[in-house]
Amino acid sequence: xxxxxxxxxxxxxxxxxxxxxxxxxxxxxxxxxxxxxxxxxxxxxxxxxxxxxxxxxxxxxxxxxxxxxxxxxxxxxxxxxxxxxxxxxxxxxxxxxxxxxxxxxxxxxxxxxxxxxxxxxxxxxxxxxxxxxxxxxxxxxxxxxxxxxxxxxxxxxxxxxxxxxxxxxxxxxxxxxxxxxxxxxxxxxxxxxxxxxxxxxxxxxxxxxxxxxxxxxxxxxxxxxxxxxxxxxxxxxxxxxxxxxxxxxxxxxxxxxxxxxxxxxxxxxxxxxxxxxxxxxxxxxxxxxxxxxxxxxxxxxxxxxxxxxxxxxxxxxxxx
Numbered sequence: 001x002x003x004x005x006x007x008x009x010x011x012x013x014x015x016x017x018x019x020x021x022x023x024x025x026x027x028x029x030x031x032x033x034x035x036x037x038x039x040x041x042x043x044x045x046x047x048x049x050x051x052x053x054x055x056x057x058x059x060x061x062x063x064x065x066x067x068x069x070x071x072x073x074x075x076x077x078x079x080x081x082x083x084x085x086x087x088x089x090x091x092x093x094x095x096x097x098x099x100x101x102x103x104x105x106x107x108x109x110x111x112x113x114x115x116x117x118x119x120x121x122x123x124x125x126x127x128x129x130x131x132x133x134x135x136x137x138x139x140x141x142x143x144x145x146x147x148x149x150x151x152x153x154x155x156x157x158x159x160x161x162x163x164x165x166x167x168x169x170x171x172x173x174x175x176x177x178x179x180x181x182x183x184x185x186x187x188x189x190x191x192x193x194x195x196x197x198x199x200x201x202x203x204x205x206x207x208x209x210x211x212x213x214x215x216x217x218x219x220x221x222x223x224x225x226x227x228x229x230x231x232x233x234x235x236x237x238x239x240x241x242x243x244x245x246x247x248x249x250x251x252x253x254x255x256x257x258x259x260x261x262x263x264x265x266x267x268x269x270x271x272x273x274x275x276x277x278x279x280x281x282x283x284x285x286x287x288x289x290x291x292x293x294x295x296x297x298x299x300x301x302x303x304x305x306x307x308x309x310x311x312x313x314x315x316x317x318x319x320x
Contacts (some may be wrong), residue, residue: 011241048158049294050304052085052181056197060189064262065252066165067095068278069185072268072285079159081118081126085177086167087145088138090130095119097265103131107151107270108144114151122270127158139156145173149180153302161288169202170197179209180303182294185249188230195234202234206244215249215291217284227251240303250284252277265295 061084070082085093093100094217098119106112118126131137140148152162153222164181166235167174178184184205188194205211216234231248252258255277261268269278 024044040047047181047312048152048160048162048305049288050162050164050181050209050308051183051288052164052166052178052199053183053185053187054102054166054174054178055194056168056170056188056196057191058200058202060191060194061252062168062187063095063165064218064258065092065185065219066163066186067282068267068269068281070125070161070163071114071121071123072241072281073120073161073163073288075269075273076285078161079124079127080161080163082121083128083164084130084164085148085164085173087130087140087173088139089167092127092165093119093129095265096267098127098129100127100129102147103137105130105131105137108140108147114155122267140173142172142176143175146302149177149302149307151303153306155305158307164304166196170201175201175204176302177211179205179211182304183213183215183291184211184213184255185217185260186234186246187219188218189218190226190230195230198234199237202238202244203242206242210245213245213247215287217249217252219252220254220256220318221251222254224251249281249287252280 013082016106039190051069053062053069066082070080071181073079073180082092084090087104087267092098098121100119102112102117104117107114107117114128121127121128152158162181164177166307178201186202195217203216212290216231218230221227221230228248229291235246238246253276255275257275257276258268261271264271269281272278273282279287
């Protein structure tokens with residue numbers, strides 16, 4: 001049964017989008033202007049860049065990439081939140097050795113705020129757990145997923161980056177969280193099903209949500225040539241059949257240190273910062289700074305921090 005809070009938020013969302021579409025307008029204005037409130041504050045809130053880590057197929061290392069990308073940014077001095085969007089099968093807290101007392105379900109039933117839900121992790125990283133083995137979370141409907149996304153609009157001090165670890169597959173909850181982000185990172189590995197599923201997810205996001213830009217990470221590769229071959233295979237089929245732009249974000253080489261970090265419930269960039277895989281993650285964190293301003297299109301889809309204003313995060317400093 002849908003909780004009262006989720007119903008209220010979903011009801012508000014329906015009214016918001018109904019009013020927007022009937023007026024033919026754009027709801028990209030700041031929240032204060034839309035609500036008819038007073039003037040904007042003298043110092044507008046900082047803009048958060050939301051990055052969804054996806055891949056279609058399970059087992060390609062999405063969660064590992066999300067954890068280490070987020071930790072790399074945090075170690076570079078950035079304010080980063082990490083959202084586990086794999087509802088009911090969450091594992092980010094396990095990968096980081098955290099023990100959450102609450103999860104997204106408590107946010108939806110109104111027993112905690114999003115800020116209260118955040119768990120502290122090393123280097124200032126904040127983790128938002130989804131809850132593992134919770135059948136209720138695995139059965140959330142579209143309105144409740146929308147309520148989770150819209151909850152981020154209420155953060156008074158948003159982080160500079162939000163990393164969203166999505167679930168496997170192309171179900172509604174997966175594509176909804178991915179489409180709500182500013183950028184989508186596709187994680188692929190050297191398996192035929194990995195490329196097939198990554199293409200399927202790209203097709204759904206581009207066709208149904210008008211996502212036009214994707215960043216590709218080649219995970220668990222033996223050498224740089226293998227990584228480039230994976231990217232080229234996906235790029236060729238996307239160029240032929242889809243109207244999207246792909247860029248090669250980086251490589252995570254096969255590394256025993258990464259496997260050890262997973263067993264020790266930590267990030268390899270923190271435990272073994274000089275390892276091959278850690279260097280790959282740090283290079284990817286630096287690549288984030290080359291993406292330019294995110295393409296914030298009209299609110300034809302629900303977005304994280306949809307009403308935010310202010311400048312995008314400053315460039316990442318040296319040492320990456």
